[in-house]
Amino acid sequence: MTAQNDTLEVSVWRGSGVAGQFETFEVPAQDNQTILDVVSWIQHYADATLTYRFACRVGMCGSCAMMVNGRPRWTCRTHVKKVLNGGKVEIGPLRNLPIIKDLAVDMDPFFDKWVAAGGVHTPSASRADPIPAIDPGDHSRQVASAGIECINCSVCYAACDTVAGNPEYLGPAALQRAWTLYNDAKHEDRTDILAAVSGAGGCHNCHSMGSCTVYCPNDLDPMSAIAGLKRETARGFLRRRK
Amino acid sequence: MRVARVHPLWLAYVLHRVSGLALALFLPLHFWVLSLALTQPERLDAFLNFADQPLVKLAEFGLIFLLAVHIFGGLRLMAMEWLPWSAPQKTLAAGALGVAFVISGTFFLQVV
Numbered sequence: 001m002t003a004q005n006d007t008l009e010v011s012v013w014r015g016s017g018v019a020g021q022f023e024t025f026e027v028p029a030q031d032n033q034t035i036l037d038v039v040s041w042i043q044h045y046a047d048a049t050l051t052y053r054f055a056c057r058v059g060m061c062g063s064c065a066m067m068v069n070g071r072p073r074w075t076c077r078t079h080v081k082k083v084l085n086g087g088k089v090e091i092g093p094l095r096n097l098p099i100i101k102d103l104a105v106d107m108d109p110f111f112d113k114w115v116a117a118g119g120v121h122t123p124s125a126s127r128a129d130p131i132p133a134i135d136p137g138d139h140s141r142q143v144a145s146a147g148i149e150c151i152n153c154s155v156c157y158a159a160c161d162t163v164a165g166n167p168e169y170l171g172p173a174a175l176q177r178a179w180t181l182y183n184d185a186k187h188e189d190r191t192d193i194l195a196a197v198s199g200a201g202g203c204h205n206c207h208s209m210g211s212c213t214v215y216c217p218n219d220l221d222p223m224s225a226i227a228g229l230k231r232e233t234a235r236g237f238l239r240r241r242k
Numbered sequence: 243m244r245v246a247r248v249h250p251l252w253l254a255y256v257l258h259r260v261s262g263l264a265l266a267l268f269l270p271l272h273f274w275v276l277s278l279a280l281t282q283p284e285r286l287d288a289f290l291n292f293a294d295q296p297l298v299k300l301a302e303f304g305l306i307f308l309l310a311v312h313i314f315g316g317l318r319l320m321a322m323e324w325l326p327w328s329a330p331q332k333t334l335a336a337g338a339l340g341v342a343f344v345i346s347g348t349f350f351l352q353v354v
Contacts, residue, residue, distance in 0.1 A: 067243065067245075069246060069247075070243065070244045070245045070246035070247075073248040090243075092243045092245075095243070095245065149345070159247075161247065206250070206253065207255055207320060208322060208323070209247075209251060209252050210249070210251025210252060210254075211247055211249070211251070211252060211253045213251070214249045214251060214252075217291070222249075224322075224326075227322055227323045227326070228326060230323050231323065231324060231326070
């Protein structure tokens with residue numbers, strides 16, 4: 001290994017709220033190293049005041065998402081070698097969310113919108129009722145199942161230019177959740193969801209730029225889910241007019 | 243902080259927007275030139291002579307390109323939002339459209 005390859009030049013966003021700037025650190029390069037390893041090394045050995053968030057380290061919890069070279073990623077599942085650009089890498093906090101400090105963002109707006117889009121499940125039967133039979137091969141069940149692997153990491157929300165331009169917009173994750181519940185036979189009032197997602201910040205704001213689908217680390221497809229909501233709200237509108 | 247967003251879906255969005263805006267600027271101008279046939283025929287003739295220059299012909303190619311891009315971009319959007327097809331179905335549909343376009347284009351060139 002040459003001397004140049006022994007260290008990485010890592011730019012990390014430092015600051016609270018809207019004020020801040022990138023600070024550069026020299027980090028020892030390893031053969032196997034994730035971006036989360038790099039951030040942890042900086043906190044352990046270079047600057048203990050660096051603030052960031054993580055939990056599981058294996059791509060299950062969705063708490064370590066950050067902007068890596070301008071692209072939102074799970075840092076625990078991003079190998080340094082994959083994103084290194086001339087020995088350099090830039091790590092910032094997730095876009096479109098208020099920065100608490102350094103690499104940690106306030107996720108409240110993200111989850112508030114998740115609830116506003118009708119994302120809380122309301123069962124259609126109580127525990128006293130018999131369990132309704134659901135055919136796993138049923139079309140609407142398959143549509144619902146397509147979105148249930150979302151772990152709310154906010155990568156799609158940070159990738160979305162429509163969210164950046166319109167802070168009222170519910171965003172891809174919340175709308176995909178709404179589409180999942182809309183197709184779930186065990187959800188109580190499915191027409192409520194269409195009302196919740198067709199308002200001012202609703203699904204019709206989506207310009208189908210597709211960054212949510214392209215960048216989703218779980219290979220989910222929020223863009224098509226939002227298209228489904230657009231379709232169903234339009235159908236509902238036409239039915240009412242008849 | 244710079245943002246990485248250059249991927250095919252995003253480029254398709256930008257191309258559709260930019261071509262739409264350019265066509266929106268072009269159309270009033272187009273109708274105005276057509277109206278000259280009724281109001282000032284000699285000015286229209288002068289403009290048609292001007293439009294025979296190679297550089298203007300090249301610009302006309304750009305215009306047709308914008309139209310084609312916007313039409314197919316619009317069809318793509320409508321298909322994406324209104325037809326809940328699976329990925330292989332979409333690939334087949336795009337392939338069928340491409341083959342149809344090549345065959346009809348070849349026929350058109352032979353006719354011309």
